[in-house]
Amino acid sequence: MPRVPTKLVTWEEIVDWSRGLANIIKKSGWRPDVIVAVARGGYVPARLLCDFLGVENLLSIQSQHWTEAAKAEERAILRFPYVVDMRDKRILIVDDIVDTGDTLITAEKFIRENWYPLDVKKAALQWISSVAKIKPDYYYIEVKEWVWFQYPWTRLEDVTSFIKRMISEEAKNGRIAWTFNDIVSSFREWYGIDVDKIYYEDALENLIEMGFLDRKDNLYIIKL
Numbered sequence: 001m002p003r004v005p006t007k008l009v010t011w012e013e014i015v016d017w018s019r020g021l022a023n024i025i026k027k028s029g030w031r032p033d034v035i036v037a038v039a040r041g042g043y044v045p046a047r048l049l050c051d052f053l054g055v056e057n058l059l060s061i062q063s064q065h066w067t068e069a070a071k072a073e074e075r076a077i078l079r080f081p082y083v084v085d086m087r088d089k090r091i092l093i094v095d096d097i098v099d100t101g102d103t104l105i106t107a108e109k110f111i112r113e114n115w116y117p118l119d120v121k122k123a124a125l126q127w128i129s130s131v132a133k134i135k136p137d138y139y140y141i142e143v144k145e146w147v148w149f150q151y152p153w154t155r156l157e158d159v160t161s162f163i164k165r166m167i168s169e170e171a172k173n174g175r176i177a178w179t180f181n182d183i184v185s186s187f188r189e190w191y192g193i194d195v196d197k198i199y200y201e202d203a204l205e206n207l208i209e210m211g212f213l214d215r216k217d218n219l220y221i222i223k224l
């Protein structure tokens with residue numbers, strides 16, 4: 001059994017889901033004048049929606065999560081809260097996934113209060129209905145049980161942090177040295193997914209550069 005419920009998402013699925021989402025938006029009869037991608041997850045879906053909906057105006061805002069002092073809960077804030085005049089524009093805010101919903105809630109509030117648009121709607125490829133505080137106006141897939149979706153644009157970042165977590169946990173049981181093949185087979189067991197070899201190689205290079213691992217002969221050794 002994988003330790004972290006994870007699903008690998010391919011580029012082909014992203015294109016299919018974005019096309020499906022565009023068709024749902026078209027059928028609703030509502031058309032955006034401007035698409036706002038929420039960085040960074042919303043970039044690829046937003047760009048594909050521009051193509052499938054024939055929208056030329058694409059801009060972006062970036063959301064960042066941070067933990068308030070002495071609070072377990074994370075809050076979403078905007079990194080570069082610039083102001084533009086959108087008085088006569090219908091805006092579609094796009095993200096990859098609505099998980100807690102905090103990102104889209106924060107983005108919509110900021111845009112309504114500062115850009116004065118004619119209208120704002122929210123879209124995402126996926127909506128985790130069991131945990132999200134909001135339901136986006138448009139979504140392609142409703143996810144009922146929380147899963148980590150391994151999107152193609154965070155593959156290296158995710159594989160790096162997944163390997164780091166796996167090796168840290170196994171170090172608690174006294175395991176400190178791994179061959180490349182050990183890491184790959186444990187990764188498959190832990191996460192129930194597999195990625196191209198180059199991602200494991202690059203992730204291990206990242207972990208060496210970060211000072212988390214050492215390589216000696218053919219072994220990767222955790223630096224304690």
Ligand code: ADE
Nearest residue numbers: 097099147148149150151
């Ligand atoms: N970003 C926020 N929640 C996520 C999830 N469940 N899978 C992938 N990316 C996410």
